[in-house]
Amino acid sequence: MEKIGNWDEVRGRIGRRTRFLAVFLAVLAAASFAADGARPAIAQNVPQAVLPAITVEGQPATKPKQRTSQRTQMRAASVARQAQPGAxxxxxxxxxxxxxxxxxxxxxxxxxxxxxxxxxxxxxxxARDIPASVESINQATMQERGKTSWVDALQGLTGFTSAVRPGAAGVASTRGFTENGVAVLYDGIRVTNTTISTRNYDSFIFDRVDVLRGPASVLYGEGAIGGAVNLVRKQPSGVNEPFETISSLTTREGVRQAAGKGGPLGNGFSYRLDGVVNGHNGPVDDNQVRYGNVAGALRWDVTPQLSSTVDFDYMKSKIENAYWGTPLVRGQIRSDLREVNYNNLPNNKYDDSVLWLRWNTTYDTEELKIRNRFWSYQSDRDWINTYRFAYIPAGGTCSFRGQNLLNNTGTDQICRQTWENLGYDHRFIGDRFDVNWNGSLGAMPLSTVMGVEVASTRWDSPRNEVTSLQLVDPYNPAPTDFFTRGTARTQNVRADLTQKAVFGEARLEVLKGVKIVGGFRVDQMEVDYNRQPTNQLYSKTFEASTYRMGALWDIRADTTLYAQYATAVEPRFALFTLGVTDTPFTLANARQVEGGIKYAFANGRGELLAAVYHIEKTDIPSTDPLTGFTVQVGKQSSRGFEISGSYRPMEALRLEANFAYVNAQYDEYRTSTTANYTGNTPPNVPQVVANFGATWQPFTNWAVGGWINHRASIKADDANLVTLPSATTADVFATYRFVQNADLTFRVRNITDAVYAAWATDANYVILGTPRTFELSLRTRW
Structure with a gap:
């Protein structure tokens, strides 16, 4: 398929998206009109400046209270602290x-x-009350930094690197662990597992993206040894929110259009509705990316204490000639192969869709908060592609999975190795019920949470993956019909996963400013696996108990010291994709020790956070060098430190910086009697990640700024055969607010046009980072 390159085609694409957006805006306008007509006159004058804690806590407009409790005092303090920067x-x-x-x-x-x-x-x-390292980037900050997806939003956070890699639309690395070692949550709900369930959602529909570094199994179940990422949706609020739009154009023939609106509807009802469409040319030839998100929520405040919210999210993406990687040449990145697409099949396909439905009910009194959340998730994928690419010099041999192909063409070639025809229907339903009580134990303030969670997953995947070696020209790979190499979907994997959990947390202030925090979670996971026509069948039950113990000490009003010990568990792969050969193994175990400081200075104009940690993962399947059998004796560890902070030395200048160092290695890991990876560094784990950003407002209606992101070199594979060089990128922007409710931003991403590996798939090919892109964006609020 030809790349869009003339004005008529670009205008057609813009026209189609504009028609979609027009329909969406009409829905928003109707909702806004209904809200204006139904809302009492006094509600139009509610001052918005008093609302910060209401949105974040997910509470309705101000509710009458009879008493002043610990919960009320905490909320009031939170509102006051949030108001400090602008007070x-x-x-x-x-x-x-x-x-x-x-x-x-x-x-x-x-x-x-x-x-x-x-x-x-x-x-x-x-964040000060948690004995762990947490960070959060909200919607306004994502817009300022130009982060158009949640994957982008992680870049710049302390110790994180992230990318969109083949087969997983969002992977991350932190504290020495990657991919399934980092849980991705949607509004606090984790879909097992990260590499299968994640999608590259547009950031516009989110209120914020939160991260927790370190083990999170005590909160979210198996996995999450390195940390957790929570994508928090925008929710209805008790006041009339402005109608917001974003319209962007980029040099990659990209168009992004977003709109959102929320507010009261009267009679205790409020709503939120957001939508975004996005399309652009990808980094390689003939690669076109199109996706859209629509998200809505309706809240009913039945009484001042009882509320119920139903919400939905729908995402659909279609990628033509999807980018599946760039081969390395003798272990090096070649910039002249940067735009070559090796998945240029005339019948390739990469279609995704996701539908979320949720129903949340909350009963909130002074001391007691009861919550129930029900959810339904359905995801469909349809892929036809080729991947796994290897550079083969003239006279060399391409070898993969027992096949060998001699390169006798007389020139260097690229070997395409795997041909995949895959679809799946992923359904996940669940319910979480918890009770939060805030009171005291004697004279000591006490806060507790107890809850249960049940969930059921059905994963149905018709598929076939064929190894068929094909040599193609490195600069002009021949388009190949998939079915001359691959086959129809002759296999089917069906798996059912049932999860049950009991969890709890407590925080006790034993002395003024000294708090003890603890938590536990007990999980039971039952898997039924059926692969046909090979008739691979098994059923297995996994059980796990994890916990966290920590302490906080407010040594001053602006300084908190903390320490914690946490445990986690992780399966070898996704629970519902474990093959029959994986059934003998139990869950791997992990534990972390962490200590740190959280410090606010300069009368609230600056923060400084620091942490040191040591994580050890044990019971990893590893080959016994004497017997050749695979046994769970493998170990992996990481130790490091992180420091991050921000400072506003004057009203017109804001500075932010962070630095993370990690020493990660396999302490004991073999995949055969000869392949010994002990002492090696896990792939995609940089030893250093550092970021620096500055924003300056020289005039009232102008702001300029930029970010520099650096990561150290990374290993491409477990054997550490290939080391990919360090990467430093820079983004800059200038924003002009030409009227009170509209601004225009010019942005350059990757201003130096650095060619670097965003993610390594193996020692033969990598995912390259986004090339230099210019963007012009208009934002309005009415």
């Missing part, structure tokens, strides 16, 4: 975001200690 001045201009709005409308540092955080703990409180 002594009138925030204005692009450096602040949108003055007078909700918390997500204000640009804030990702290390802000005073915002509520429900990702690192289910107990009420802020």
């Amino acid at each position: 002594d001045r009138a925030p204005q201009g692009p450096i602040d975001g949108w003055p007078g709005g909700l918390p997500r409308d204000y640009i804030r540092s990702t290390t802000d200690l005073n915002v509520p955080n429900a990702t690192g703990s289910r107990l009420p409180g802020t």
